[in-house]
Amino acid sequence: GAVVSQHPSRVICKSGTSVKIECRSLDFQATTMFWYRQFPKQSLMLMATSNEGSKATYEQGVEKDKFLINHASLTLSTLTVTSAHPEDSSFYICSAREVGTSTEAFFGQGTRLTVV
Amino acid sequence: DAKTTQPPSMDCAEGRAANLPCNHSTISGNEYVYWYRQIHSQGPQYIIHGLKNNETNEMASLIITEDRKSSTLILPHATLRDTAVYYCIVRVRGSNYKLTFGKGTLLTVNP
Numbered sequence: 001g002a003v004v005s006q007h008p009s010r011v012i013c014k015s016g017t018s019v020k021i022e023c024r025s026l027d028f029q030a031t032t033m034f035w036y037r038q039f040p041k042q043s044l045m046l047m048a049t050s051n052e053g054s055k056a057t058y059e060q061g062v063e064k065d066k067f068l069i070n071h072a073s074l075t076l077s078t079l080t081v082t083s084a085h086p087e088d089s090s091f092y093i094c095s096a097r098e099v100g101t102s103t104e105a106f107f108g109q110g111t112r113l114t115v116v
Numbered sequence: 117d118a119k120t121t122q123p124p125s126m127d128c129a130e131g132r133a134a135n136l137p138c139n140h141s142t143i144s145g146n147e148y149v150y151w152y153r154q155i156h157s158q159g160p161q162y163i164i165h166g167l168k169n170n171e172t173n174e175m176a177s178l179i180i181t182e183d184r185k186s187s188t189l190i191l192p193h194a195t196l197r198d199t200a201v202y203y204c205i206v207r208v209r210g211s212n213y214k215l216t217f218g219k220g221t222l223l224t225v226n227p
Contacts, residue, residue, distance in 0.1 A: 004159075034214050043203075044160065044217040093159045095215075104150070105215070107159030 002028045004096050006108035013084055013115055021079045021111045023094030029074035030096035034105065035067075038091040050077045074099065084115040120204045125222045128198075134191040136221050138204030141185040148209045149180060151189045153200040154220070160203065163189065167209075194225045 003026040013019045023033055031052050036044040048069055049057045056069035068080040077096075081088055091112055095105040121139040128134040140149065150165040164171055164178045166187070171178045177190040191198055203220040 006159075036217075043219050044154075044215075046214050046216070049214055091157070095159070104162045104165070107161065110157065110159045112157070 002026075002096075002098055002106045004094065004106045004108040006092075006094055006111050008111060009109060010112045011114070013113070015085055015115055016083055018080055018082045019084055019113060021081075021092055021094075021113075023077045023079070023096065023108055025075045025096045025098070025106075028096075028098040030077075031074065031099050033071060033077040033094055033096045035069060035077075035079050036093045036095070038093060038110075044093060047079075081113065084113070086115045089113055089115045120206055120218055122202070122204055122218065122221045124219065125224070127224050127226055128191075128194045130196060130225050130227050131193055134194040134198065134223055134225070136189040136191075136202050136204075136223060137186065138189070139186045140204070140206045143184050143206050144208075146208050147206045149178065149184075149187050150205045150207065150215070151176070151178065152203045152205065152215070152217075153198075154203070155197075155200040160217075163202075165209070191223075194223075196225050196227060199223060199225045 005024045007022045033050040035047045037047050038044045046059050047062045050069045050071040052071045058064045071077040091110050093110040095107045097105040148165050148167050151163040152160040154160045163175050166178045180187045201220040201222050203217050
């Protein structure tokens with residue numbers, strides 16, 4: 001299947017700083033990418049839908065000014081957690097769907113963010 | 117998207133078949149049943165999907181009841197590496213690709 005890569009896989013940052021997470025589709029082009037968040041022992045929760053060349057669509061309750069999403073190309077979407085706080089510590093996962101096909105979305109391996 | 121109900125956990129012996137049930141009694145005619153799994157600290161992995169016919173691929177089989185109100189994912193010969201949380205998701209295919217994850221079933225394969 002298609003490969004979606006996230007970087008970094010783990011990151012530790014100090015409170016108040018910003019962290020950028022990259023999501024890349026390695027062998028296909030993706031018009032749409034999705035960002036999820038998963039707290040310990042909980043299920044994945046969709047945060048936002050990222051569309052190439054346009055503004056992201058955020059789910060209810062997700063602060064768009066805190067979680068900045070950029071989808072500048074068909075192979076890259078980034079999520080920036082701004083002014084991170086310990087409560088933002090979580091597992092962030094992206095998924096991507098290939099342009100022009102009916103195949104399912106593929107998931108990245110996730111990024112473990114710890115804010116200290 | 118229709119709601120699904122899964123048991124929170126199941127155990128299976130290595131080498132035996134693992135049968136994971138899912139209830140989706142409010143499923144509508146154009147909704148598909150999808151299964152994903154998530155191994156600890158990894159992103160979800162697509163397994164299989166179906167509409168009304170039974171489906172089989174290299175990973176698993178999907179059995180959907182005739183009334184489509186429930187389904188069963190079958191891993192024919194479970195291995196220790198199949199230990200994961202399995203999610204059953206119902207949605208209209210092609211409408212969009214965002215997925216609503218429930219709590220899933222934690223399958224533990226024991227040696």
